[in-house]
Amino acid sequence: MRIAVIGSTGQLGTDLVDQLTRSGDHQLLLLPHERLDVTQRDQVHAAVAGMDVVINCAAFVRVDDCEEHPALAVAVNTLGALHVAQACAAHGALCTYISTDYVFRGDKGTPYTEDDQPTPVNVYGATKASGELMVQQAAPKWLILRIASVFGAAGARGKGGNFVEAILQQAKSGRPIRVVADQWMSPTYTRDVASSMETLLRNGATGLFHAANTGRCSWYAFATTALQMVGLAVAVEPISAADLIRPAKRPQDASLACERLAKITGPIPPWEDALHRYLVEKGHRSA
Numbered sequence: 001m002r003i004a005v006i007g008s009t010g011q012l013g014t015d016l017v018d019q020l021t022r023s024g025d026h027q028l029l030l031l032p033h034e035r036l037d038v039t040q041r042d043q044v045h046a047a048v049a050g051m052d053v054v055i056n057c058a059a060f061v062r063v064d065d066c067e068e069h070p071a072l073a074v075a076v077n078t079l080g081a082l083h084v085a086q087a088c089a090a091h092g093a094l095c096t097y098i099s100t101d102y103v104f105r106g107d108k109g110t111p112y113t114e115d116d117q118p119t120p121v122n123v124y125g126a127t128k129a130s131g132e133l134m135v136q137q138a139a140p141k142w143l144i145l146r147i148a149s150v151f152g153a154a155g156a157r158g159k160g161g162n163f164v165e166a167i168l169q170q171a172k173s174g175r176p177i178r179v180v181a182d183q184w185m186s187p188t189y190t191r192d193v194a195s196s197m198e199t200l201l202r203n204g205a206t207g208l209f210h211a212a213n214t215g216r217c218s219w220y221a222f223a224t225t226a227l228q229m230v231g232l233a234v235a236v237e238p239i240s241a242a243d244l245i246r247p248a249k250r251p252q253d254a255s256l257a258c259e260r261l262a263k264i265t266g267p268i269p270p271w272e273d274a275l276h277r278y279l280v281e282k283g284h285r286s287a
């Protein structure tokens, strides 16, 4: 397949490119931000000509900054998605959009399935939910993967790293660590998303899929598990989300049910297993 990866040097883009390169079966077109700005409609149309598949990993991901800069969030996450979808329609390519658990309010009480309606609580989630709609109405062939709380070796460019690295750095620096214990999510390892994505493409899958690791945890449990796995015995203070003053609201529990994906890919590794492999990959612990 001829596959274009937009946002190819991002946290997920990096592992997608690695996965698709290692399989050896695809012709890849790498489109980092320097080469393609998704807010520029004509640039996008020209860039993806001749592709069978376009994977759009580009996003404005800083959730709090999206509240302060809603026009930029809409431009990248919503209009950018539309430009890519329209270009895919024009060139007959499958349009693949990466979305987020933050499309959900987080008050359901059980993990969200693909049949639940988006009910975002912040600008970032609203722009991503709108991006999904743009893809669905403009692209005849589309595949949307909702992922969550992402960790990958490259670290989120937009966030300057990821949660796991931030916790390990804080622990090593001796600074006190306080982590929210009353918000839950489904951690997502980029290597597992990349592998799932390739399986979906090979199977010709289209439609909406949740693609996190199996299970759910609080941010506190995620942090303490990571510290235990690397043998750092430091205290972590559990706090409430209400103790933090942040511009954007967060969903209380937007964890994702991924059974639809598992029917195609087979069992998705639990988040603890994924975290272990990530820590080995980064050299934080031995296998």
Ligand SMILES: NC(=O)c1ccc[n+]([C@@H]2O[C@H](COP(=O)([O-])OP(=O)(O)OC[C@H]3O[C@@H](n4cnc5c(N)ncnc54)[C@H](OP(=O)(O)O)[C@@H]3O)[C@@H](O)[C@H]2O)c1
Binding pocket: 006, 007, 008, 009, 010, 011, 012, 013, 032, 033, 034, 036, 037, 038, 039, 056, 057, 058, 059, 060, 061, 076, 080, 098, 099, 100, 101, 128, 147, 148, 149, 150, 151, 155, 156, 157, 158, 159
């Ligand atoms: N990180 C998370 O926890 C999380 C959770 C759920 C869903 N997601 C979704 O997962 C996807 C990948 O996120 P990530 O974690 O890999 O974040 P990331 O590392 O920040 O990747 C985003 C990429 O988009 C690029 N980009 C930003 N604005 C652009 C523009 N106008 N045109 C083209 N490229 C642009 C960035 O390039 P520059 O850095 O060079 O600007 C970066 O390479 C996104 O769709 C995000 O919404 C992420």
